[in-house]
Amino acid sequence: GSPDLKAAKEVADYLGTVHHELHFTVQEGIDALEEVIYHIETYDVTTIRASTPMFLMSRKIKSLGVKMVLSGEGSDEIFGGYLYFHKAPNKKELHEETCRKIKALHLYDCLRANKATSAWGLEARVPFLDKNFINVAMDLDPECKMIRRDLGRMEKWVLRNAFDDEKKPYLPKVGEVHLFVLLLTYYICSVMLIRKIYFL
Numbered sequence: 001g002s003p004d005l006k007a008a009k010e011v012a013d014y015l016g017t018v019h020h021e022l023h024f025t026v027q028e029g030i031d032a033l034e035e036v037i038y039h040i041e042t043y044d045v046t047t048i049r050a051s052t053p054m055f056l057m058s059r060k061i062k063s064l065g066v067k068m069v070l071s072g073e074g075s076d077e078i079f080g081g082y083l084y085f086h087k088a089p090n091k092k093e094l095h096e097e098t099c100r101k102i103k104a105l106h107l108y109d110c111l112r113a114n115k116a117t118s119a120w121g122l123e124a125r126v127p128f129l130d131k132n133f134i135n136v137a138m139d140l141d142p143e144c145k146m147i148r149r150d151l152g153r154m155e156k157w158v159l160r161n162a163f164d165d166e167k168k169p170y171l172p173k174v175g176e177v178h179l180f181v182l183l184l185t186y187y188i189c190s191v192m193l194i195r196k197i198y199f200l
Contacts, residue, residue: 022060024053032056039119040112047112054116062120069117073109074128077101078137079156080145086155091142098145102134 005021012019029052037043040051061069076082080094082101088094110126117124127133144158154160 020060020064022057024056028056029053035119036116040115042111044108047108050109051112051116054112055119058117058120058122062122066122068123068125071113071117071124071126072128073113073124073126074102074105074134075156075159077105077109078128078134079159080147081156083155085145086147088146091146094145095142098138098142102138105129 008021009019032052032055033048036048036052036055039055040047042048077098080088080098085094085097088097110129113124113126140158145156147153147155147157
């Protein structure tokens with residue numbers, strides 16, 4: 001199984017929340033393609049590939065009686081989380097690429113999240129795309145978003161570090177990494193439903 005599934009389960013256990021996993025077969029994915037394309041209204045291969053698991057996941061979530069989910073759209077774009085950001089030659093070019101990616105979210109990731117969930121009457125909220133959050137995140141010195149292995153900085157280091165409280169950690173650690181970090185990765189095959197959200 002995916003390491004994301006294991007991490008999601010550990011976080012759910014730590015937080016005391018209900019955890020659900022969805023596994024589907026290749027054939028189930030193929031069988032859903034016609035409906036997926038109908039609902040997302042595009043033939044873009046990458047969007048279809050990413051929308052199919054989200055479509056199936058949304059169906060399962062709706063069947064559980066859930067009406068709203070939180071989705072991580074935008075975090076990779078804002079914080080330079082994609083693997084190719086390793087090749088960013090400097091902070092100026094990294095910042096320009098994050099801006100370009102954010103401006104295109106409505107064409108791909110947000111389209112997918114909105115339409116794949118709406119197909120089942122499920123509302124997806126995207127907290128990383130809150131305007132105030134984006135303003136704060138984009139005002140950060142892009143240097144803190146640079147991937148620097150020599151300094152122990154991996155993808156989305158600044159976001160991961162925001163939850164790094166040694167005295168009272170928000171989430172448990174696996175080695176030197178909070179499990180929260182693992183949950184920020186693309187979660188296509190993992191579903192974690194939290195019925196109550198507390199803002200600390």
